[in-house]
Amino acid sequence: xxxxxxxxxxxxxxxxxxxxxxxxxxxxxxxxxxxxxxxxxxxxxxxxxxxxxxxxxxxxxxxxxxxxxxx
Amino acid sequence: xxxxxxxxxxxxxxxxxxxxxxxxxxxxxxxxxxxxxxxxxxxxxxxxxxxxxxxxxxxxxxxxxxxxxxxxxxxxxxxxxxxxxxxxxxxxxxxxxxxxxxxxxxxxxxxxxxxxxxxxxxxxxxxxxxxxxxxxxxxxxxxxxxxxxxxxxxxxxxxxxxxxxxxxxxxxxxxxxxxxxxxxxxxxxxxxxxxxxxxxxxxxxxxx
Numbered sequence: 001x002x003x004x005x006x007x008x009x010x011x012x013x014x015x016x017x018x019x020x021x022x023x024x025x026x027x028x029x030x031x032x033x034x035x036x037x038x039x040x041x042x043x044x045x046x047x048x049x050x051x052x053x054x055x056x057x058x059x060x061x062x063x064x065x066x067x068x069x070x071x
Numbered sequence: 072x073x074x075x076x077x078x079x080x081x082x083x084x085x086x087x088x089x090x091x092x093x094x095x096x097x098x099x100x101x102x103x104x105x106x107x108x109x110x111x112x113x114x115x116x117x118x119x120x121x122x123x124x125x126x127x128x129x130x131x132x133x134x135x136x137x138x139x140x141x142x143x144x145x146x147x148x149x150x151x152x153x154x155x156x157x158x159x160x161x162x163x164x165x166x167x168x169x170x171x172x173x174x175x176x177x178x179x180x181x182x183x184x185x186x187x188x189x190x191x192x193x194x195x196x197x198x199x200x201x202x203x204x205x206x207x208x209x210x211x212x213x214x215x216x217x218x219x220x221x222x223x224x225x226x227x228x229x230x231x232x233x234x235x236x237x238x239x240x241x242x243x244x245x246x247x248x249x250x251x252x253x254x255x256x257x258x259x260x261x262x263x264x265x266x267x268x269x270x271x272x273x274x275x276x277x278x279x
Contacts, residue, residue, distance in 0.1 A: 032144035034154030035198040039147065040216040043201040056218030061235035064224065065243045067250070 074149040074237045075193055075215075076265060077224070078244055079123045082257040083231035086111055086121040090223035090232055094125070097194065097222040098211030104174055106191040107223050120259075123223065123232045126151065126172035126191035127264030134164035134173060134190075135270065145272045148215070149237075150193040155209050160186040169263050193234070194221040237265075 040046075041053035062068060086109050094100070094107045107125035128151045135143040135151065142157035143164070153164075153173075164173040165188065173190040196213030199206035206213055214222060224234030233240040248255035 032141050032154075034142055034144070034157045037144070037146065037152065037196075037198040038201050040195060040201065040213070044216050046216070046218065053218055057215075057220065057235065058239065060218070060220045060225070061239045061243075064220075064230050064233050064235070064240070065246070066230055067246060 074269070075128060075195075075235065076149070076237045076240060077125070077127055077193075077221075078233040078240050078258050078261060080231045080233070080244060080247065080257050081120045081122050081259050082251065082253070083229045084109070084121040084123055085229055085231070087228060089226050089228055090123045093222040093226035094191070097214070098192075099207070100189075100211070104189050106172075106174075106189070108171075122259050123227075124170050124172075124260070125223070126168070126193070127170055127260055128191075128193055129264045129267075130269045131267035132270065133167040133169070137163040137167040139163065144198075145270060146195065147272045148193075148195070149269070149272065150195045150215075152192055152195060152197050152210075153188065153190065154198050155187040156198075158187045160188060162188070164188055164190075170260065191221075194219070 041050050042048055046053040046056075088109050091105055091107050091109060095105065098106065100106065107123060109121055109123050111119055111121045113119045128149060130149075132143065132145070132151045134153075135145065138153075139161060140157050140159055142154045143151060144154070145151050160175065162173075162175070165171070165175070173188040175186050175188065192210050192213075194212060194214035196202075196206045196216065197210030199209060201213050201216040212222075214220070219225065221234045224232045233243055244258055245255060248257070
């Protein structure tokens with residue numbers, strides 16, 4: 001009884017680390033290793049239409065020029 | 072492809088802090104974090120100058136160079152972003168940045184407690200699904216995906232702060248400088264941020 005209990009305790013300790021995964025990020029120096037990002041025009045209202053997205057931004061950028069807005 | 076940049080015209084900035092408020096409100100930033108600040112030089116002295124400072128999304132960003140976990144990346148539009156899942160909060164980027172852009176959130180997340188750095192995203196979110204709740208909580212709103220420019224620049228009352236495609240905003244500034252008959256040296260920080268050759272943007276897997 002005592003022996004089997006010892007065995008169970010030893011097995012529990014022995015296997016305790018098996019479920020752990022490495023918490024150290026593996027990376028190559030100088031390279032971003034994280035999640036990839038979606039491009040701004042890929043999702044949402046533009047749904048991949050790059051031209052429409054660029055046109056929208058160009059429009060907004062010109063709104064910053066009050067000389068153009070006044071004339 | 073657009074190369075997104077900020078340009079602050081020191082001749083126009085009136086230190087109203089509208090950009091700071093717009094940014095804080097747009098991204099629901101916690102206490103202690105200001106992604107944008109207004110700095111006044113020779114405050115109270117006639118001829119004082121104010122500039123609105125945040126991450127300039129440098130051509131060759133020092134934060135990217137010093138990050139030990141390489142959690143920084145540059146998008147195709149030239150926006151420097153970071154992955155908060157990989158950030159260990161060491162603060163190297165804070166020391167390397169000439170503009171003091173990356174910051175620690177306040178409260179319990181301070182030095183040594185594995186806080187995540189927080190920085191201006193050019194209103195482009197981060198490496199989460201565009202417009203998702205996770206993106207809003209970690210990085211703030213993604214206005215760029217909505218076809219809008221950063222809130223700080225769009226909110227600027229005097230249009231001292233310009234944001235957008237580099238050729239477009241530099242044309243606007245050039246036109247201004249010519250009209251007021253002064254040299255174009257009011258764009259402080261421009262040479263510091265963009266005076267070096269452009270660092271390559273991250274290329275997505277399918278494009279490799």
